[in-house]
Amino acid sequence: MTSRQAARLLADTPAIADAHFRAEAEPYHPRLRPNGYLNLGTAENRLLWDAVGERLRRLAAGLTEEAVRYAPLHGTSVLRERVAALLSDACRAPLAAEELVVVSGATAALDVVATALCDPGEAIVVPAPYYGAFDTDLAGRSGARLLPAPLSAADGFRLTARAVDRALKRARRAGVVVRAVALSSPSNPVGEVHPPDVLAEVLRVVREHDVDLVADEIYAHAVFGPRPFTSALDPSVNPDWADRTHLVWGFAKDFALPGLKVGVLHTRHPGVLAAARALAYFAPVSTATQDLLARMLADRAWVSGVLAEGRARLAASYEHAVACLTEWGIPFVPAEAGFSVWLDLGRWLPGADAADGSAAGFAAEERLRRGLFEQARVNVLPGAAFHCPKPGWFRLCHTVDAPLVAEAVRRVAAHLRTQGAAEKYAEKYAETNAETNGARP
Amino acid sequence: MTSRQAARLLADTPAIADAHFRAEAEPYHPRLRPNGYLNLGTAENRLLWDAVGERLRRLAAGLTEEAVRYAPLHGTSVLRERVAALLSDACRAPLAAEELVVVSGATAALDVVATALCDPGEAIVVPAPYYGAFDTDLAGRSGARLLPAPLSAADGFRLTARAVDRALKRARRAGVVVRAVALSSPSNPVGEVHPPDVLAEVLRVVREHDVDLVADEIYAHAVFGPRPFTSALDPSVNPDWADRTHLVWGFAKDFALPGLKVGVLHTRHPGVLAAARALAYFAPVSTATQDLLARMLADRAWVSGVLAEGRARLAASYEHAVACLTEWGIPFVPAEAGFSVWLDLGRWLPGADAADGSAAGFAAEERLRRGLFEQARVNVLPGAAFHCPKPGWFRLCHTVDAPLVAEAVRRVAAHLRTQGAAEKYAEKYAETNAETNGARP
Numbered sequence: 001m002t003s004r005q006a007a008r009l010l011a012d013t014p015a016i017a018d019a020h021f022r023a024e025a026e027p028y029h030p031r032l033r034p035n036g037y038l039n040l041g042t043a044e045n046r047l048l049w050d051a052v053g054e055r056l057r058r059l060a061a062g063l064t065e066e067a068v069r070y071a072p073l074h075g076t077s078v079l080r081e082r083v084a085a086l087l088s089d090a091c092r093a094p095l096a097a098e099e100l101v102v103v104s105g106a107t108a109a110l111d112v113v114a115t116a117l118c119d120p121g122e123a124i125v126v127p128a129p130y131y132g133a134f135d136t137d138l139a140g141r142s143g144a145r146l147l148p149a150p151l152s153a154a155d156g157f158r159l160t161a162r163a164v165d166r167a168l169k170r171a172r173r174a175g176v177v178v179r180a181v182a183l184s185s186p187s188n189p190v191g192e193v194h195p196p197d198v199l200a201e202v203l204r205v206v207r208e209h210d211v212d213l214v215a216d217e218i219y220a221h222a223v224f225g226p227r228p229f230t231s232a233l234d235p236s237v238n239p240d241w242a243d244r245t246h247l248v249w250g251f252a253k254d255f256a257l258p259g260l261k262v263g264v265l266h267t268r269h270p271g272v273l274a275a276a277r278a279l280a281y282f283a284p285v286s287t288a289t290q291d292l293l294a295r296m297l298a299d300r301a302w303v304s305g306v307l308a309e310g311r312a313r314l315a316a317s318y319e320h321a322v323a324c325l326t327e328w329g330i331p332f333v334p335a336e337a338g339f340s341v342w343l344d345l346g347r348w349l350p351g352a353d354a355a356d357g358s359a360a361g362f363a364a365e366e367r368l369r370r371g372l373f374e375q376a377r378v379n380v381l382p383g384a385a386f387h388c389p390k391p392g393w394f395r396l397c398h399t400v401d402a403p404l405v406a407e408a409v410r411r412v413a414a415h416l417r418t419q420g421a422a423e424k425y426a427e428k429y430a431e432t433n434a435e436t437n438g439a440r441p
Numbered sequence: 442m443t444s445r446q447a448a449r450l451l452a453d454t455p456a457i458a459d460a461h462f463r464a465e466a467e468p469y470h471p472r473l474r475p476n477g478y479l480n481l482g483t484a485e486n487r488l489l490w491d492a493v494g495e496r497l498r499r500l501a502a503g504l505t506e507e508a509v510r511y512a513p514l515h516g517t518s519v520l521r522e523r524v525a526a527l528l529s530d531a532c533r534a535p536l537a538a539e540e541l542v543v544v545s546g547a548t549a550a551l552d553v554v555a556t557a558l559c560d561p562g563e564a565i566v567v568p569a570p571y572y573g574a575f576d577t578d579l580a581g582r583s584g585a586r587l588l589p590a591p592l593s594a595a596d597g598f599r600l601t602a603r604a605v606d607r608a609l610k611r612a613r614r615a616g617v618v619v620r621a622v623a624l625s626s627p628s629n630p631v632g633e634v635h636p637p638d639v640l641a642e643v644l645r646v647v648r649e650h651d652v653d654l655v656a657d658e659i660y661a662h663a664v665f666g667p668r669p670f671t672s673a674l675d676p677s678v679n680p681d682w683a684d685r686t687h688l689v690w691g692f693a694k695d696f697a698l699p700g701l702k703v704g705v706l707h708t709r710h711p712g713v714l715a716a717a718r719a720l721a722y723f724a725p726v727s728t729a730t731q732d733l734l735a736r737m738l739a740d741r742a743w744v745s746g747v748l749a750e751g752r753a754r755l756a757a758s759y760e761h762a763v764a765c766l767t768e769w770g771i772p773f774v775p776a777e778a779g780f781s782v783w784l785d786l787g788r789w790l791p792g793a794d795a796a797d798g799s800a801a802g803f804a805a806e807e808r809l810r811r812g813l814f815e816q817a818r819v820n821v822l823p824g825a826a827f828h829c830p831k832p833g834w835f836r837l838c839h840t841v842d843a844p845l846v847a848e849a850v851r852r853v854a855a856h857l858r859t860q861g862a863a864e865k866y867a868e869k870y871a872e873t874n875a876e877t878n879g880a881r882p
Contacts, residue, residue, distance in 0.1 A: 003620075005584075006557045006716035021513065042511065049506045056509075060729075061502035065490045068497075068700040070483065072462065104545040104702075104724055111723050116447045141582070141723055143446075179444075259509040259728030261545075275447035282552050282582055283545055283724040287700030288501075 009140050023379040038408040041379035043339045045399040047313040048256035051306050059295045067291040074280040075102025079290040082297035090220045091231030101265045101276040106218050106250040108283040109263035110137035113214055113246050116275035117179045118144035125149050125167045125181045127159055129386035131188045150389035156333040157190050161201030168209045181206050182214040189386050189395040190342045191335025193227045200237040213245045221254035221307045224315035225336025243268040321398035321405050328413035339399040346392025348419045361391035376415040378408045450581050464820040479849040482820035484780045486840040488754040489697035492747050500736045508732040515721040516543025520731040523738035531661045532672030542706045542717040547659050547691040549724035550704035551578035554687050557716035558620045559585035566590050566608045566622045570827035572629045591830035597774040598631050602642030609650045622647050623655040630827050630836040631783045632776025634668045641678040654686045662695035662748045665756035666777025684709040762839035762846050769854035780840040787833025789860045802832035817856040819849045
């Protein structure tokens, strides 16, 4: 009775949400539920509410009649103006309010831009490992297909223009019509702040191949490493491809307000903009929520303070997480941004030392994930959920109370020991960290 | 550079929104802008805010950390439970929370159910005149096509099972795959509360043809006539087609909160429900907004009071509007529900007395609409926007301050006089009202 287009979508529902809600239903508590789940699977920042909540509550009480009425369905002009000002600073590029479309979440913004760019069967190249929900966000409704451009584990999965170029060429040889390259910047799951020269090279490649660039910059303000964020729209890296470059942003990460479901698409392409406005009709944001956020953004000094505080807390959270990992000898790729650490557990994949991207390797990874979830009761997402080209990698989100992270890392380490490869532990640790720490300043 | 699917949608953007925002930008004010626009084109209820606003503001101030976090993307369980309780009363049928999917507006709910039921090119039969935005809501993204089932002007466009049956048979003969019948109940634009026996017959017809029924019951509580609302899910009219019957509802009309963009789909069909949950991922509602509305619904006595007050105000607004129309001799179909009156201006279509649904008749209607908008500066929507089978009908929304309605009717009447058919005026008025007032108790 249901349509084929609905059935296709169903086959494709993201597993991330499932594990999240199972873990949230039975959370760990040191006294009340010591064997409860530790949910480090979801990139939700729980460190900022006390800096935001009081003001937000006060602003929410200022609900007006105007704010429950119909408003333009692609976003109120005042919210678009204030987001444009905020992002113009972050991106060091002049973003105009009329180039923005506000929709109910970054997922909707990604869906909108993919639908505007692609017809069913056309492709988007995505450097991998990539944010797993891209599969649904960019391809679920649009009918586009995603082609991973594998990055190399040897250098901590850093973005390279070469990997993008190779994937585009391979697609062309296979006769696939590619419409765009999409990437997270800063990257998720790895947490890399892409260097300007790499972004400039990627832009040269997409220009050469005459495809659009979709840059998901939802972590733009969540940078805590020494390298500053560079937007794909920064004129110094993107002098001539700006109207083929489309940015996605939202309030979920930088302001730690994922429940508000406010996403933004920025585009200068008149056709994409017109299509995005039409598509926004199906995923509008409450006028009241827009009004609330517009009033929150009005106080620029307060906003700067909150964002700076957010970065400081992220840095502290990250330092604590990697101290725990180091203490227990679990290797990882150092991060510069985002809410997570990318762990290398390849050594503990039973019988997959040569971990080469084979199905057997990923089956072993899934066994390890299930063990971590069911036995250690820690929810961390496996590399397969991010289309990682090599099995054995896991994303651990650390933006929760520090004791929870400490407990989770302890449990992960204890579980790894039971994998009967204790002796490989120290050896692999020394080796991997020499590799990756050196590779990622 | 943009996709064909986006281009198709662009060709199809609803005109209603345009006229609305043009009129809203230069609103009438008796002193400050006496020549401003009177916007009676939009079904927005501006009569209820003082009964709702204060409480809503107070509840909004109770924003919690929980309410800015991730929550199930098809609606929080508490909101779904409370909406289920509300609708179970209204529908006199047991609606369960787990049969509900919450999305960002009734538009999104209609898009979701159409996408779940139809593949591109498949059809939905809709009794006409129908709510014009169905064209976008049901067909824009799903790729379905709408087939109007014309109702008869002679009896005030009352819903009949015969018209639905005829359209389904015609489609079958033409080899079109029809997946569903969709209707507004109470009806929009006509404002009919569908009698139980008619709904039962319609359900027999859809069952006979083995198609689903989509009932947009967003005006369920907006009934002010003597006939009570009967839901398409009421067991007395729908004993055996409940799992092929899908309801749409929202907070826009009954609670006069269109800006909050909260729509609901109810379905008992496991496949449609699963698809709807997957599609809800692209159009979620803010957890905070859901929390606000759930707390609003918690006080059942207050809710009953507000809904009763809303009905009383609607009744008064309607009585005032039809008193103005009667005073100025403008014929209309009596309404029992909703925010509008359906006007018969056919007599004033220049050179189209025989108004027979020809292109010439609708061209004349469009000239009259433009005259009303540009000269009288009254925004009312023409029958063409509702796929009315006969030209000359207009929807006037009366749920604004009474003096605005009086001024609008005065302007419409004055404009009609300039159409040089003054003598036909009184004559036609007597005739039409004898017809339609008699036909619609």
